[in-house]
Amino acid sequence: MSESIHPAVCSAQPSQRADKNPDAPLFEGAYKERFDHILSRYPNKRAALLPVLNMAQELRGWLSPATITRVAELLELTPDYVRSVASFYTMFQLRPVGRHLIQVCIGIGCDLCGAEEVVEDLLEATGTRIGETSRDGKYTVVEVECLGACGFPTVVQVNDKVYENVKPEDVEGLMKELD
């Protein structure tokens, strides 16, 4: 990678781990403590929906129908309500994604600075199309609107790590880092 590309100082939210487990329990151990802590910060269970969905996705990688049903049970909501909220936000994945979820900003700042070429090179490197997961289950490339680091285009987020100043020539090095 060129010297200009660098990970951002802070990790992104929602955090998504590379070792996510679609069958991870909701929620046990440290995650049960986090769940209880989240509930304690809100006036009712419904108000805690977004952070709880975020934590479920962090653990399982995406929000399957079973995950949505379990979250609904825990928060005493209907699955339809939970699904309607989850589908409103692009940060929530409603279908499985690869171990590395690669989000490329195509907001105006990044778009003007060559995001399209970065997307094309990433798709070629992963052998996928937008939103598809590679056959080996490693990669999913998606386009997103503004990752909040507009001064450092093009911005790419891989799981919970944000890369700034990504140029097409950086894609090869980035892919090696992910392997």
Ligand code: FES
């Ligand atoms: S436009 Fe790309 S981070 Fe804002």
